[in-house]
Amino acid sequence: MILIIRERATPEQISQMAETYFGLMIKLAVDIEREIVVGGAELYADCEQMLLEDGSQQVYVWGADWYLELKQVGFESLINIRPRQENRGMSIEDPVIRERIEIIVRHLLDG
Template sequence: MVILIRQPASVEQIAQMSETYYGLMIKLAVDVKREILCGGGELHADCEQALLENGSYNEDIWGADWYPELKRVGFESLINIRPRQGNRSLAIQDPVLRDKIETIVRRLLELG
């Protein structure tokens, strides 16, 4: 289930978003300008599409993963391959951008 998160997520929302990967991981697309995210589904692209439909711009959206049990953010996704934005890898290369994404993810998804 893909869910748009604007405010800190509830326990129920985290559970719904993590169903696809048995509670181990949540695929995310994070809009770094609007500081919101979309989580759940099988692909980062599913989340990216939901953000685009909600008014986000492609250049502001980056793919990440949230590992609820480990409270860890991953930064690899096919949607991150953006040569025109200076990112030629699955992994987000810019440490400042990574920090911003991690801050947004933790604010919205880290329970307690």
């Protein structure tokens, strides 16, 4: 189930988003400006599209993963390939952006 998370997610919401990957991980799109996430889709692009339809600006939306058992954030996604923003690969290269994503994801999903 794809959900927009604006406040700390409930255990039920986490479980719903994690269904796609058997409870192991959640694919996310993170808006680092609005500090919200969308998770639960098979594709990062679907999460990204939901954020854009909700009013997010593309420049602030990045792809990430939340690994439930490890309680770890992953920073690789096809939507992160952005030469215009000096991010040439799937992994987020800017340590400031990575830190913001880590803070947002932990705040909203690490309950």
